[in-house]
Amino acid sequence: MAYPTELWALTGLWVGAILTVAIYSYMLYKENPLYRLAEHVYIGIAFAIVAVVAVQNTNRIAVTPLLNGEIVFIIPLLLGLGMYTVFIEKYRWVSRYSIATLVGVMLAVVTSGILIPNIINQVASTITPPMGSTMMDWVNFFYIGFGTICSVSYFLFTREHTGILAPTARLGRLVLMVGLGVMFGNTVLFRMAMLAGRIEYLLQVVGILPL
Amino acid sequence: MMSEKKDIWDRLDKLDRRVYFWILIIALTVPYINPIGLPITVKPSTRALYEGIQGVNEGEIVLVDIFMSVSTWAECMGGLVVEVNTLLDQGAKLVFLGDSIDVARSWDRLNELIPRLQDLEYGEDVVFLGYYAGQDAAASQMAVDMSSIFPADHFGTPLGDLPLMVEANTADDYAMVLFTAEGEVKWIQQWGEPYSIPVAGMGIAMKGSALAPYLASGDIFGLAVGVRGAAELEALANAPADATIRMDAISMSHLLFVILIILANLPLIISKVRGES
Numbered sequence: 001m002a003y004p005t006e007l008w009a010l011t012g013l014w015v016g017a018i019l020t021v022a023i024y025s026y027m028l029y030k031e032n033p034l035y036r037l038a039e040h041v042y043i044g045i046a047f048a049i050v051a052v053v054a055v056q057n058t059n060r061i062a063v064t065p066l067l068n069g070e071i072v073f074i075i076p077l078l079l080g081l082g083m084y085t086v087f088i089e090k091y092r093w094v095s096r097y098s099i100a101t102l103v104g105v106m107l108a109v110v111t112s113g114i115l116i117p118n119i120i121n122q123v124a125s126t127i128t129p130p131m132g133s134t135m136m137d138w139v140n141f142f143y144i145g146f147g148t149i150c151s152v153s154y155f156l157f158t159r160e161h162t163g164i165l166a167p168t169a170r171l172g173r174l175v176l177m178v179g180l181g182v183m184f185g186n187t188v189l190f191r192m193a194m195l196a197g198r199i200e201y202l203l204q205v206v207g208i209l210p211l
Numbered sequence: 212m213m214s215e216k217k218d219i220w221d222r223l224d225k226l227d228r229r230v231y232f233w234i235l236i237i238a239l240t241v242p243y244i245n246p247i248g249l250p251i252t253v254k255p256s257t258r259a260l261y262e263g264i265q266g267v268n269e270g271e272i273v274l275v276d277i278f279m280s281v282s283t284w285a286e287c288m289g290g291l292v293v294e295v296n297t298l299l300d301q302g303a304k305l306v307f308l309g310d311s312i313d314v315a316r317s318w319d320r321l322n323e324l325i326p327r328l329q330d331l332e333y334g335e336d337v338v339f340l341g342y343y344a345g346q347d348a349a350a351s352q353m354a355v356d357m358s359s360i361f362p363a364d365h366f367g368t369p370l371g372d373l374p375l376m377v378e379a380n381t382a383d384d385y386a387m388v389l390f391t392a393e394g395e396v397k398w399i400q401q402w403g404e405p406y407s408i409p410v411a412g413m414g415i416a417m418k419g420s421a422l423a424p425y426l427a428s429g430d431i432f433g434l435a436v437g438v439r440g441a442a443e444l445e446a447l448a449n450a451p452a453d454a455t456i457r458m459d460a461i462s463m464s465h466l467l468f469v470i471l472i473i474l475a476n477l478p479l480i481i482s483k484v485r486g487e488s
Contacts (some may be wrong), residue, residue: 030231053312065362109351113400117430125428182420189416195439195461197285199239
């Protein structure tokens with residue numbers, strides 16, 4: 001993509017760069033007016049986008065078909081509108097029907113799909129030995145199997161962690177800490193990728209890197 | 212000599228944190244200006260993803276969920292570009308959608324990065340359905356009737372007027388689902404398991420450890436994680452691009468972190484060795 005020459009495109013490019021610097025100024029100079037301005041601009045724009053997309057989505061999915069004669073779409077629209085009665089004390093009870101429907105539908109849909117991939121397949125993959133695999137696969141197999149048992153024993157609260165439960169619970173805690181460490185490492189990687197992306201953008205804006 | 216050493220550790224311990232941030236920014240910037248070209252090894256999970264995509268036959272339809280906001284482009288856009296390019300090479304037909312509110316912006320960016328997307332016959336070879344809400348409930352309903360969730364595509368064209376969407380209205384019409392960044396669980400639960408549709412994709416680095424169990428259990432056939440995964444896909448496609456360059460910067464930052472962690476812990480270890488409280 002060539003470096004833009006039109007005024008509006010250039011303005012957008014530089015506004016993005018200035019807001020990026022403003023947001024990251026928090027890291028270096030804590031809460032400051034520039035950061036606060038960028039934060040407010042960000043929240044305002046994000047809210048505006050959410051509002052516009054939500055209206056467009058409702059219009060596309062429900063309002064347009066309703067106006068075209070598909071009367072059934074009145075039901076989700078009424079349930080959706082019912083959500084807003086939560087702001088009117090006198091009619092707050094109406095929102096309970098909308099919320100109950102939403103929770104009920106989501107619960108039914110998620111529960112029906114969760115059983116096999118999230119429970120049965122996970123248990124099966126944990127207890128299935130890696131046939132014909134490398135030494136490392138066997139190490140992983142025993143680590144995951146043993147680590148799962150120990151981690152579960154750590155969350156047994158109906159029995160005091162003494163006797164056989166004492167070493168397994170302690171080991172379970174260590175396994176959990178290793179898992180949390182991995183997650184933290186991945187989080188750092190993600191944040192660094194975002195920072196690297198913004199630095200790349202800044203270098204593109206000042207013309208050091210091509211857009 | 213002893214007091215001099217203590218002074219160095221003491222000064223290091225009390226160093227303004229802004230110095231560390233500036234060092235980090237410099238460490239991330241330098242590789243962009245002078246790429247190092249560190250080697251990238253490909254993990255089996257990324258290879259499985261790439262080979263799975265290469266296994267798509269001409270004319271088969273693939274659903275691509277762009278659950279990626281603008282802020283996640285740095286992580287996942289490079290990988291998505293490789294995935295889409297590979298699918299186009301295979302002659303696949305593509306249906307794009309996303310449950311990130313700025314998915315339209317990601318679609319625009321994808322078109323900028325893959326100009327040949329615009330050369331395709333819209334409605335015949337490619338369709339952009341746009342944003343959808345509702346997570347699992349929406350995915351579940353899409354599996355039985357796509358047009359009930361998307362009466363029209365992103366541009367307002369009714370689905371009945373798009374030949375590709377007439378052909379691909381239920382889960383059984385699709386050869387594969389590819390997720391990007393997040394949102395994989397609904398596809399596994401609502402499409403992969405009930406309809407045996409192969410599911411795979413790339414996650415943000417934060418999701419790496421959460422996605423690994425699904426890979427081990429075979430619920431997803433392949434996985435690329437974060438910028439590293441994107442760089443691996445670029446290496447497999449023999450098309451080094453943004454993610455490959457970005458990996459140099461990230462590797463530098465990680466090296467810096469390792470050094471800083473060691474430096475931060477050394478004063479404590481030294482004081483313990485000396486028996487100081």
